[in-house]
């Protein structure tokens with residue numbers, strides 16, 4: 001089923017049963033889903049089969065960061081499992097990203113998107129300084145995104161606050177995946193660099209990752225429907 005929406009719902013649940021219960025309330029034409037570290041660690045690859053069986057395209061968000069050979073093997077395994085998108089950390093460097101991109105090119109029957117995480121949306125200037133990076137989040141995102149593009153990545157994960165800058169710098173075809181999406185008035189939680197769904201799309205984001213504002217809402221479908229409507233009204 002072709003998904004009409006840029007929204008990717010993060011199924012950050014502690015059990016397979018809870019994530020499937022949420023997925024069954026969602027419609028694969030209205031959103032994609034994301035399987036992250038918590039769910040994959042508890043449920044294993046079986047969760048991918050279950051969600052594919054429900055008709056969803058899956059972003060497997062395990063943010064691989066290791067030596068080039070290990071990451072290339074991991075993204076290959078993800079592509080063979082048929083996921084729509086998989087990610088690595090751009091800070092793993094050029095050889096890690098190039099080796100992974102080359103490995104995916106060998107798999108001719110899959111078009112899995114390979115995306116690099118730049119600066120996590122939970123981090124701000126002070127978090128970067130503490131790990132020895134003394135430039136603004138925007139500058140560091142730009143540096144890592146340029147490296148990701150020249151290393152063969154299809155796009156990056158960044159905050160929507162950087163989408164406009166990256167779209168101008170790296171072109172409109174370079175895929176921008178933006179978490180830290182908060183409808184007006186929603187709880188910010190641990191996210192620091194945030195935007196609303198409509199603002200993020202207007203800034204040039206291609207895909208919006210939304211977790212708690214949907215999954216923890218009293219009426220998750222209402223929040224998703226409203227976000228899709230706000231985005232559609234931009235067109």
Ligand SMILES: O=C(O)c1cc(=O)[nH]c(=O)n1[C@@H]1O[C@H](COP(=O)(O)O)[C@@H](O)[C@H]1O
Pocket residue numbers: 010012036061063087117119120121122157158179180181189191209210211212213
């Ligand atoms: O790669 C990601 O998806 C990701 C990168 C990033 O920089 N920030 C970020 O929040 N994420 C993920 O996006 C989701 C955001 O969830 P909420 O904050 O609940 O909307 C979580 O599953 C995070 O793991």
